[in-house]
Amino acid sequence: MLKNAEFTDKLRSSGLRPTKQRLKICEVLFNRDNTFHFTINDLAKNISKVLNERISLATVYNTVHAFKKKGYLKEISINSDKSYFDTNTTNHHHFFDEDTNELIDCDDGIIETPKIKKNISGKKINSVEVLVKVATDNQNQK
Template sequence: MKKVDILKKLRSSGLRPTKQRVEIAKFLFERDKTFHFTVESLENHLTKKSTCKFALATIYNTVHAFKKAGHLSEVDVRGKKTYFDTNITNHHHFYDSETSELIDIDESEVVIQKIPKAPNGKKIKNVEVFINLKN
């Protein structure tokens, strides 16, 4: 298991280390593979694993603070729920709309040869490639 400084993650997100926040941070960041989740799925995992209670609002607040601090990213998927990703490097995604499953694609796996210029007065922030899957 990857060793992570949980307190540092919390402090750098402007969060005091409370019981709930430490558990959320451990669950999200003490893992080797990247993790895709919605607030709902995260809540399910937390209530199974943990002894303490989590109000939904607490999970929302904590996840957003992590995102704001750059410890989580949000994935562009259409649909009602918001998807988060513990992989904060530039990368791409497979998306299986039948199972709503997201799979990371490392940046090096995709090479783009040609891309249009940004429109008037704008710059390119980043390029995301979405590969939609079917059976």
């Protein structure tokens, strides 16, 4: 359980002012055992539920994007209608459960990161990620 002081330092050291709102958002995002996959709306709801306090939606957007830019969050696009963020910023793979729209981190070793035998010329590979879409067997699949 990280303390405010630690978040304060972390924010300041990355050039972000440690405001009340940002610290609260840190609490919600990073004071947890597991990876958190969320949409901005999820997060906003979570904040008002857990902290019993309202933070302007615009601020939640600003903060999430600031955190993403600093590398504390990662954005993941599975389907067009929702943008997910992930507190696990390491290069990793995902399962996406099409029944529940749930995004699940792949544990190390479950999927080997594939080798890219030929890259686009003049470009650098920034990431290689695998997305495995699953659903219950009887479901009509996309």
